[in-house]
Amino acid sequence: MADVRDIPDATVSRLPVYRRSLVQIISTGESTISSADLADLAGVNAAKVRKDLSYLGTYGVRGVGYDAELLLAQIDGVLGLGTEAPVVIVGMGNLGQALAHYGGFQSKGFPIVALVDSSMDKVGQVIDGIVVSHLDDLEHTVREREISVGIIATPGGAAQEVSNALVAAGVRSILTFAPTILQVPDSVPVRKVDLATELQILGYYRHREVTETTDSTDRTA
Amino acid sequence: MADVRDIPDATVSRLPVYRRSLVQIISTGESTISSADLADLAGVNAAKVRKDLSYLGTYGVRGVGYDAELLLAQIDGVLGLGTEAPVVIVGMGNLGQALAHYGGFQSKGFPIVALVDSSMDKVGQVIDGIVVSHLDDLEHTVREREISVGIIATPGGAAQEVSNALVAAGVRSILTFAPTILQVPDSVPVRKVDLATELQILGYYRHREVTETTDSTDRTA
DNA sequence: ATGCCTTTGTGCATGCGTTCACAAGAGGTA
DNA sequence: TACCTCTTGTGAACGCATGCACAAAGGCAT
Known part of the structure; x- marks a missing residue:
């Protein structure tokens, strides 16, 4: 349905994660995977997986899930991984x-x-x-x-x-x-x-935690 | 105004960029900087800069701009850069x-x-x-x-x-x-x-470009 | 002191991304 | 064939982020 040129940025940045999960699944011998399982492996929401994959065209089978090999090939196609990029x-x-x-x-x-x-x-x-x-x-x-x-x-x-x-x-x-x-x-x-x-960003969340702890201490004082 | 705990994620991830721009500005001897100039250096929109900085509390002076040193210290405080993190x-x-x-x-x-x-x-x-x-x-x-x-x-x-x-x-x-x-x-x-x-994500946009070029070629054919 | 110019701070509208919830569809079973 | 179960695909609501546009405010020159 959707053209390969129309995939939202947020979806594109998750495709490599799905791809890696698929490679993992395939290596265990599974041939199909549900959006729920793929979501677990990729660390995201199942509905997000389905919506993301819908941008690639529809390759899932209702009641069954996605054909892992087919989906992998589809993602590779979108990401241009068919040919090597020196x-x-x-x-x-x-x-x-x-x-x-x-x-x-x-x-x-x-x-x-x-x-x-x-x-x-x-x-x-x-x-x-x-x-x-x-x-x-x-x-x-x-x-x-x-x-x-x-x-x-x-x-x-x-x-x-x-x-x-x-x-x-x-x-x-x-x-x-x-x-x-x-x-x-x-x-x-x-x-x-x-x-x-990246380290500085982590610093904010780390620091924030300290601030909160200090605050609660102050509050009890 | 806003508490240090309430800064949106998107803003936090830009603070290090502003910080670097400020260091650069200060090294040239400038003592104040406008949101427009800071936006140029950081590669973002000026309104976004102002909104981001407003989460740190208000440190700008209307008609003048931001005190570079003060702003830098403020960002360092939020990011927890005052103390070293081993x-x-x-x-x-x-x-x-x-x-x-x-x-x-x-x-x-x-x-x-x-x-x-x-x-x-x-x-x-x-x-x-x-x-x-x-x-x-x-x-x-x-x-x-x-x-x-x-x-x-x-x-x-x-x-x-x-x-x-x-x-x-x-x-x-x-x-x-x-x-x-x-x-x-x-x-x-x-x-x-x-x-x-990261390389795979680039692959999408690179590939997409090829697709578009190919398409237009096909169209003229 | 007054008025002009510059720049901030922010209300508001728009758009993108996320998530829920459910109808529709596919396959298996009796 | 008819039903039941499972899972997809997507409409719709919500929330976050972005960017415009303007009023408020500070400083400077006269």
């Missing part, structure tokens, strides 16, 4: 090197095919079997390897410049770890992961 | 090691004071000046060092067990990189960062 990581500091070694990308259809840094100390080094190339060669590298995803793991100060270079080189989407607001064309989706921010 | 990282694989080396935490008030792994290969190693201790000693370590934040950097299969151990040891909040739905008491806030999921 990745370049820019910035070979601690974070960049860790990402390069991290196996979680390759196995999920996002092979890391290039590593880039702007420092001559790093260029030429071999990390995880890949020779680090220079930022100046970015465009050539991206075009040659048909890279579609750029990961920015540089300090904040360099992020916008790197982002510009990635976009100019033809990268189709960007994942950034830099604590910076990136200006990019609307056609290039960006996701931002900011580790310090 | 951190333990569990899981010394690639990601855990990178996080241990990553300087972004220490400088932001989240010193990493302990590293933990369950493998004897890792226990006893010194990473970034810290001796890796065993998961079995977690409770002791957490209590002794008064650790309030736990970072889970283990494979998904171990995450729930580690989470239980962290909670039992008295950790107050958790940041997890494991692609797993964690069951924790409501009193322990959890933030989840899932790198593969």
Whole structure:
């Protein structure tokens, strides 16, 4: 029913979670799964699962549930996981090197095919079997390897410049770890992961708890 | 006006962004900043900035703007950044090691004071000046060092067990990189960062673009 | 002191996301 | 075939978040 272009953002961000749950279910030999069970695995409400899945077109069978394999294939189709999306990581500091070694990308259809840094100390080094190339060669590298995803793991100060270079080189989407607001064309989706921010957000809820405890103590006093 | 306990989640998650913008502004020597300028730096709408800041109590001056230093102190207070929050990282694989080396935490008030792994290969190693201790000693370590934040950097299969151990040891909040739905008491806030999921979400928007292009091509054909 | 200009704080309307609740549909059983 | 059970798909209500638009308020110049 709904077109693949019309899926709400909130739903899209849950599809990978459903996907992982499905992989898990399939590995146990189950061939169908109900929205209630899928909801449990994904940690969400069952009605939300059904509504989310309804955006993919209808693949559930009333009284039975969803065909796990079929649903997985459907999600993969929507997420574009049918074809591999080669990745370049820019910035070979601690974070960049860790990402390069991290196996979680390759196995999920996002092979890391290039590593880039702007420092001559790093260029030429071999990390995880890949020779680090220079930022100046970015465009050539991206075009040659048909890279579609750029990961920015540089300090904040360099992020916008790197982002510009990635976009100019033809990268189709960007994942950034830099604590910076990136200006990019609307056609290039960006996701931002900011580790310090996450800790600070936790700080609020942790701190709030302390405040409440202190308050109740004050109240009894 | 509003109590520190009543700040909406969406606002809380933006406070670190405002904070960073303020630090930047202050470093340039400016002492006041308008909501419009802050909005530009933070990449959001000016009205949203004002509404967000109104939850902290009123610190703006009409016709002038906000006192940058005062606002920064106010945000720090809400986020509980006045005191340091010691951190333990569990899981010394690639990601855990990178996080241990990553300087972004220490400088932001989240010193990493302990590293933990369950493998004897890792226990006893010194990473970034810290001796890796065993998961079995977690409770002791957490209590002794008064650790309030736990970072889970283990494979998904171990995450729930580690989470239980962290909670039992008295950790107050958790940041997890494991692609797993964690069951924790409501009193322990959890933030989840899932790198593969981020790439998959990007995949949707990237893929969608392709679909649209293909469609328009088809239409002209 | 007065008036103008700037910027805040917020009421209100709109839109998105979530959740409930139930009708409709599919399959199994007698 | 007819009924019963199970589960989906979705209409509708609710709540949160966003953003506009404007009145209130502070400061500065004259």
